[in-house]
Amino acid sequence: xxxxxxxxxxxxxxxxxxxxxxxxxxxxxxxxxxxxxxxxxxxxxxxxxxxxxxxxxxxxxxxxxxxxxxxxxxxxxxxxxxxxxxxxxxxxxxxxxxxxxxxxxxxxxxxxxxxxxxxxxxxxxxxxxxxxxxxxxxxxxxxxxxxxxxxxxxxxxxxxxxxxxxxxxxxxxxxxxxxxxxxxxxxxxxxxxxxxxxxxxxxxxxxxxxxxxxxxxxxxxxxxxxxxxxxxxxxxxxxxxxxxxxxxxxxxxxxxxxxxxxxxxxxxxxxxxxxxxxxxxxxxxxxxxx
Amino acid sequence: xxxxxxxxxxxxxxxxxxxxxxxxxxxxxxxxxxxxxxxxxxxxxxxxxxxxxxxxxxxxxxxxxxxxxxxxxxxxxxxxxxxxxxxxxxxxxxxxxxxxxxxxxxxxxxxxxxxxxxxxxxxxxxxxxxxxxxxxxxxxxxxxxxxxxxxxxxxxxxxxxxxxxxxxxxxxxxxxxxxxxxxxxxxxxxxxxxxxxxxxxxxxxxxxxxxxxxxxxxxxxxxxxxxxxxxxxxxxxxxxxxxxxxxxxxxxxxxxxxxxxxxxxxxxxxxxxxxxxxxxxxxxxxxxxxxxxxxxxxxxxxxxxxxxxxxxxxxxxxxxxxxxxxxx
Numbered sequence: 001x002x003x004x005x006x007x008x009x010x011x012x013x014x015x016x017x018x019x020x021x022x023x024x025x026x027x028x029x030x031x032x033x034x035x036x037x038x039x040x041x042x043x044x045x046x047x048x049x050x051x052x053x054x055x056x057x058x059x060x061x062x063x064x065x066x067x068x069x070x071x072x073x074x075x076x077x078x079x080x081x082x083x084x085x086x087x088x089x090x091x092x093x094x095x096x097x098x099x100x101x102x103x104x105x106x107x108x109x110x111x112x113x114x115x116x117x118x119x120x121x122x123x124x125x126x127x128x129x130x131x132x133x134x135x136x137x138x139x140x141x142x143x144x145x146x147x148x149x150x151x152x153x154x155x156x157x158x159x160x161x162x163x164x165x166x167x168x169x170x171x172x173x174x175x176x177x178x179x180x181x182x183x184x185x186x187x188x189x190x191x192x193x194x195x196x197x198x199x200x201x202x203x204x205x206x207x208x209x210x211x212x213x214x215x216x217x218x219x220x221x222x223x224x225x226x227x228x229x230x231x232x233x234x235x236x237x238x239x240x241x242x243x244x245x246x247x248x249x250x251x252x253x254x255x256x257x258x259x260x261x262x263x264x265x266x267x268x269x270x271x272x273x274x275x276x277x278x279x280x281x282x283x284x285x286x287x288x289x290x
Numbered sequence: 291x292x293x294x295x296x297x298x299x300x301x302x303x304x305x306x307x308x309x310x311x312x313x314x315x316x317x318x319x320x321x322x323x324x325x326x327x328x329x330x331x332x333x334x335x336x337x338x339x340x341x342x343x344x345x346x347x348x349x350x351x352x353x354x355x356x357x358x359x360x361x362x363x364x365x366x367x368x369x370x371x372x373x374x375x376x377x378x379x380x381x382x383x384x385x386x387x388x389x390x391x392x393x394x395x396x397x398x399x400x401x402x403x404x405x406x407x408x409x410x411x412x413x414x415x416x417x418x419x420x421x422x423x424x425x426x427x428x429x430x431x432x433x434x435x436x437x438x439x440x441x442x443x444x445x446x447x448x449x450x451x452x453x454x455x456x457x458x459x460x461x462x463x464x465x466x467x468x469x470x471x472x473x474x475x476x477x478x479x480x481x482x483x484x485x486x487x488x489x490x491x492x493x494x495x496x497x498x499x500x501x502x503x504x505x506x507x508x509x510x511x512x513x514x515x516x517x518x519x520x521x522x523x524x525x526x527x528x529x530x531x532x533x534x535x536x537x538x539x540x541x542x543x544x545x546x547x548x549x550x551x552x553x554x555x556x557x558x559x560x561x562x563x564x565x566x567x568x569x570x571x572x573x574x575x576x577x578x579x580x581x582x583x584x585x586x587x588x589x590x591x592x593x594x595x596x597x598x599x600x601x602x603x604x605x606x607x608x609x610x611x612x613x614x615x616x617x618x
Contacts, residue, residue: 062440099422101414101431174331211486213479213516214588215581220422228482278584286516287547287588 015240018201020155021135022122023048024144027109028093029100030222034230036108036164041234041243046134047118048127053145055124069261076264084268088276092219096244099223107216123148138240140233141195152195157240159195162229164222166207167191168257171200176225177218178260180277181270185212188221188260188282190229190234204249206232212286217277294561303570304333309346309540310354311566312532314464314509314550315370317363317449321366322555329559330355332377332596333566338380339467339506342530342548346541357381358550360509362390365448367457370557376613378426383453383461384509384532385473387496390452394473395443397432403443404435411435421512421580424485425476457488457501467506470497479514487522507532509550521559522547535585536575542593549585552578 007265019038023031027049027281039045054061067242117134119127131154137153142162154158154265165175172178179187189209189214194202210224236246263271274280311334317324330336334355337345345354357374359366362385374381401420401607405411413419415435420428436442444453453461462468469492472478478486490508497505508523513534520531524546535549543549551569553562568574571588576582 098416098419100412101427103412103414103433183474190332208482211479211516211519213514214584215514215579216479224421224424224480227427278581279587281591284584284587285591286518286531287585287591288517290518290521 009290014207016137017043017237018046018134018137019044019140020048020131020134021140021142022048022050022144022147022151023116023142024053024122027143028033029097029102029105029143029225031142032102032105032109032227033100034140034233035114036105036112037230037234038140038237039112039114040248041237042146043138043237045114046136047114047116048122048130048134049118050120050122050124050144051118052121055121066160073264077262078270080263080265083265085270088268088272092222095219096223099220123151127151128154138237139195146199147195149197160205160233160236161191161193161195161200161202162226162227162233163191163200164190164225165191165192165200166209167193167204168202168251169255170258170260172260173262174218176221176259177263177271177277178267178280180218180221180274180280181267182284183280185282188212188225190225190232192233201257204251205236205246207249207251208232212283214284214287215278216283217275218271219276221277292558292564293560294569296560299567300333302564302568304353305540307353307540307570308349309538310337310356311569312342312358312539312548312550314355314532314534314552315359316361316554317365318359318370318555319365320373324377325372325381325559326357326557326562327374327377328595329562330566333395333563336379337471339382339530342539346539346543346545352496353538358384358421358509360384360511361396361475362386362453362471363449363456364451364457367453367461368448371464371466373474380466382469382506383458384469384474384507385453385458385497386471386511387473387493389475390455393445393452393454395445395450396452397429398475399443400436401440402434402566403441404432404439404573407439407441419587421477422480424480424482425474428476434542453467453512459501460500462503467510468497468501469507469532470494470505470523471509476518477512477514479508479516479576480572481583483518484591486519490519491526494523494528496526504528506530510534510579513550513577514581531600532574533578534577535588536569536577537572537585538570542589546599551575551589 021035021038117130119130128150137156139159166187166189176188191204192206193204196202208228210221210228239246277283334463336350337354337356342356359370359381362383366383443450458468473489473493476489494505496509505528507530508528509532515533523531530548532548532550533544534552536551537549539549573586575584
């Protein structure tokens with residue numbers, strides 16, 4: 001009797017956690033997987049869905065890119081994106097949708113009855129207003145760009161990010177693909193961290209990596225890294241729901257932090273020559289080295 | 291024509307190639323078993339598993355052939371083993387430990403049943419996609435699809451149903467070797483590292499416990515492996531680990547990643563011979579584990595780094611327990 005009462009009170013405590021998930025655009029396989037897992041956890045899930053990544057115009061973005069990286073590098077990135085990036089992104093999304101079983105997930109999304117609050121972009125004032133209304137205990141950035149303080153400070157307990165790469169060892173974009181490209185096995189993985197004003201610099205709550213094996217590709221590694229990351233995120237949310245602050249992840253001392261952004265033309269070419277990872281040494285050598 | 295070309299090719303290979311082949315079979319009926327034995331018997335010496343290290347290190351004029359059967363289907367005990375026994379051919383049977391306990395069909399038999407009924411399968415259920423999923427996700431997806439379409443594998447079929455531990459013990463007592471093929475038939479490289487290591491350990495200890503003797507070897511389900519997992523199997527007490535690399539086995543292969551050539555019951559003698567001959571090049575065939583010809587790069591890398599490789603290469607450098615098993 002006592003234990004059943006204990007269970008009830010535990011469920012009640014767990015149920016109180018309000019989680020607001022931030023997404024951009026129509027959710028695909030990876031996003032839906034994360035949303036469904038959070039929904040299945042001890043959470044009352046709210047979704048804020050941005051229609052666009054950013055309000056900054058293309059011209060303004062291009063100008064700031066040139067300013068930050070130089071004309072040649074910026075031009076190389078645009079070329080890379082135009083020639084390969086868009087097509088490859090589409091291809092990867094299709095593979096990931098199949099791996100995540102997107103048709104089932106879309107069925108769940110419709111059945112779940114979750115009505116996302118639509119906002120122009122995640123840092124928009126409407127987004128802030130939506131979050132003020134939700135009053136989330138936890139904010140989870142499921143997809144989208146950098147969050148500004150007026151957004152990530154809306155969470156009562158923490159704003160969390162699923163970063164695909166081992167932060168702060170590697171920060172930025174396409175970190176798993178960069179790990180393959182630069183033979184940096186230690187970069188490949190997932191990090192759950194608290195969002196602060198930097199790029200993937202917040203306090204790390206969990207870090208893990210999928211097994212690397214011959215035959216893997218950037219997409220398959222991303223898939224498994226995401227599964228492990230989402231499972232860890234749910235465990236962390238359960239901790240919060242039990243009013244337990246998650247222990248900080250112990251990081252090795254003297255870990256140098258690296259930052260990588262979008263692929264440039266050379267990176268795209270190398271990536272494709274490596275069979276999108278399948279011919280990369282970092283994966284092949286797993287068959288003969290521990 | 292194919293048979294003639296295959297015979298000539300295999301005759302040539304037979305003269306120039308040292309080592310031998312480890313045949314990876316799954317389900318055969320009596321007649322197919324006889325046919326496979328007849329084809330290989332003409333060119334190869336059939337060996338027992340414990341002769342393998344010696345035959346790899348000290349090649350003889352006639353190459354060897356070791357038969358291995360994966361998955362532990364009931365037909366292995368009712369059709370294959372009696373026929374092999376009658377012909378005096380030794381073999382290794384790799385069993386999926388937990389499936390033998392619960393007598394549930396393996397996931398790919400349910401998938402086959404699904405495909406038979408539907409003709410084609412939805413995109414998220416293609417074999418290529420399923421084999422990339424962690425076991426829990428895979429099982430969930432296949433089970434839901436089976437429930438949705440009202441399909442399941444026929445456990446009355448000896449090629450679907452699994453052996454009982456009783457039958458496994460009987461095979462062992464009759465002189466066949468019993469190996470572990472995973473606790474579940476999970477593609478171990480898709481699991482978290484911890485889950486994969488645990489799976490290997492549990493499967494080996496379960497086999498050991500059930501047959502009351504050391505587990506003879508470990509074969510990776512679907513063939514996907516990493517050095518770390520293979521080394522773990524060695525540390526769990528098996529002297530040899532098998533993959534599905536489609537090449538001949540010789541002394542350049544360490545005992546923890548022995549290649550195996552996959553054959554099927556319906557393969558004609560010509561196809562068997564041609565496949566065996568072609569496999570000698572170590573370049574042409576695709577690895578059935580889905581990694582294509584990546585094994586060529588792996589073997590190149592292994593040859594380059596053999597002096598730097600911390601991983602054991604000879605029986606002498608294996609853990610004492612495994613070494614004793616081989617010597618015994």
